Amino acid sequence: MSGFEDADTEETLTCFQVTVYHPNQEHNQVFQTLRFFNRERLSSMEVIKFGRSPNLCHYTFQDKQVSRVQFSLQPFKQFNSSVLSFEIKNLSKKTSLLVGNIELGYLNKMDLPGRCIVRFGEYQFLMEKEDGESLEYFETRFVLAPRSLLEERHYGKPVPENGFSSSTLPTEMDENEY
Amino acid sequence: MSGFEDADTEETLTCFQVTVYHPNQEHNQVFQTLRFFNRERLSSMEVIKFGRSPNLCHYTFQDKQVSRVQFSLQPFKQFNSSVLSFEIKNLSKKTSLLVGNIELGYLNKMDLPGRCIVRFGEYQFLMEKEDGESLEYFETRFVLAPRSLLEERHYGKPVPENGFSSSTLPTEMDENEY
Numbered sequence: 001m002s003g004f005e006d007a008d009t010e011e012t013l014t015c016f017q018v019t020v021y022h023p024n025q026e027h028n029q030v031f032q033t034l035r036f037f038n039r040e041r042l043s044s045m046e047v048i049k050f051g052r053s054p055n056l057c058h059y060t061f062q063d064k065q066v067s068r069v070q071f072s073l074q075p076f077k078q079f080n081s082s083v084l085s086f087e088i089k090n091l092s093k094k095t096s097l098l099v100g101n102i103e104l105g106y107l108n109k110m111d112l113p114g115r116c117i118v119r120f121g122e123y124q125f126l127m128e129k130e131d132g133e134s135l136e137y138f139e140t141r142f143v144l145a146p147r148s149l150l151e152e153r154h155y156g157k158p159v160p161e162n163g164f165s166s167s168t169l170p171t172e173m174d175e176n177e178y
Numbered sequence: 179m180s181g182f183e184d185a186d187t188e189e190t191l192t193c194f195q196v197t198v199y200h201p202n203q204e205h206n207q208v209f210q211t212l213r214f215f216n217r218e219r220l221s222s223m224e225v226i227k228f229g230r231s232p233n234l235c236h237y238t239f240q241d242k243q244v245s246r247v248q249f250s251l252q253p254f255k256q257f258n259s260s261v262l263s264f265e266i267k268n269l270s271k272k273t274s275l276l277v278g279n280i281e282l283g284y285l286n287k288m289d290l291p292g293r294c295i296v297r298f299g300e301y302q303f304l305m306e307k308e309d310g311e312s313l314e315y316f317e318t319r320f321v322l323a324p325r326s327l328l329e330e331r332h333y334g335k336p337v338p339e340n341g342f343s344s345s346t347l348p349t350e351m352d353e354n355e356y
Contacts, residue, residue, distance in 0.1 A: 079286055
């Protein structure tokens with residue numbers, strides 16, 4: 001699946017896709033403010049914050065256990081690279097952020113690999129980058145996972161072109177399944 | 179010179195001091211919006227942008243040659259460190275940023291050493307960090323250099339407690355000297 005184009009330059013956009021999972025996502029609606037499958041175009045100048053506070057964060061979780069700002073994501077360009085990469089920083093004083101098996105304390109940061117699982121508390125995120133041409137803009141896309149990301153062994157394997165093994169995560173899900 | 183304290187916690191604040199120089203600083207007033215010697219307390223959640231646009235930047239340069247956003251600075255904590263560090267990112271598409279002798283293109287970033295010279299175009303900045311205890315807040319402080327930072331060999335040498343060799347940069351300068 002190729003990324004959408006920037007209408008001004010006709011360059012394809014890097015797509016940062018986040019597949020989210022929380023064990024109580026059905027009952028507690030912690031992800032109710034996320035617009036699943038919607039692509040949102042953002043400027044590379046931006047730092048995207050995730051957390052509880054709608055005033056401070058671009059993407060919010062409806063959950064008192066979440067910090068007002070939990071973590072931030074921001075694009076950058078590695079030396080000698082022509083595409084965007086992303087840096088993640090833990091902005092929560094009370095909760096560690098796990099990027100793969102690396103634990104980030106308050107204000108620790110790291111560069112994300114192209115595909116990894118990020119966790120805090122009971123929240124799980126599969127973060128996947130699909131490279132595009134534009135440096136000035138990128139887009140985000142959220143997908144809701146039907147089951148824990150940690151139970152799936154498929155996530156460590158190479159994935160087909162659409163970014164998912166069809167047996168693990170459908171790219172379109174029937175709402176009745178939830 | 180020890181940093182000021184956070185009034186809430188009585189922790190000392192890390193001071194990020196920026197000594198600025200531009201060859202036409204007297205005539206063109208490119209630094210007129212900077213409040214020299216004022217200490218400003220900022221949250222570690224913030225990303226501080228420098229550039230021409232007052233709408234987008236926290237600190238501005240009055241100069242049409244400067245990009246709307248030239249670069250950003252943001253605090254983080256290195257693994258196994260108890261104090262704040264700072265990351266710099268070049269946000270200008272047209273101008274490189276030199277950190278010491280390392281050239282940062284558009285969206286390139288790097289962690290700043292405790293003391294270094296940053297340049298773009300004819301702008302020169304000596305950036306110096308003085309560690310404090312607080313992680314949640316830090317402070318900035320701007321100083322105007324009377325002459326080019328590149329002419330001074332003293333900058334490579336160890337500095338006395340006040341952060342400057344008195345022969346190169348007075349900590350208080352007489353306005354009549356300009």
